[in-house]
Amino acid sequence: MSFEKDDKVVLNDKHSEFDGETGTVTQVIESMFGEPTYTISFDEGQEVGIAEDQLEAADDEAAAEDDE
Numbered sequence: 001m002s003f004e005k006d007d008k009v010v011l012n013d014k015h016s017e018f019d020g021e022t023g024t025v026t027q028v029i030e031s032m033f034g035e036p037t038y039t040i041s042f043d044e045g046q047e048v049g050i051a052e053d054q055l056e057a058a059d060d061e062a063a064a065e066d067d068e
Contacts, residue, residue: 009024009055011047018045037049038050
């Protein structure tokens with residue numbers, strides 16, 4: 001599944017301080033290998049260069065809880 005700017009996503013990266021958190025796609029860049037990488041913005045920072053397989057679409061309920 002590919003994502004677009006402003007999509008709500010959940011990051012799955014056990015090495016990230018934002019693992020399991022819902023954020024917003026702020027930028028999509030195609031790598032030199034033709035794969036998209038993403039910049040994800042969270043309430044307390046951002047992650048850059050995130051691969052598509054590290055993301056899942058956030059359901060509306062989870063996104064609403066993170067916004068509160």
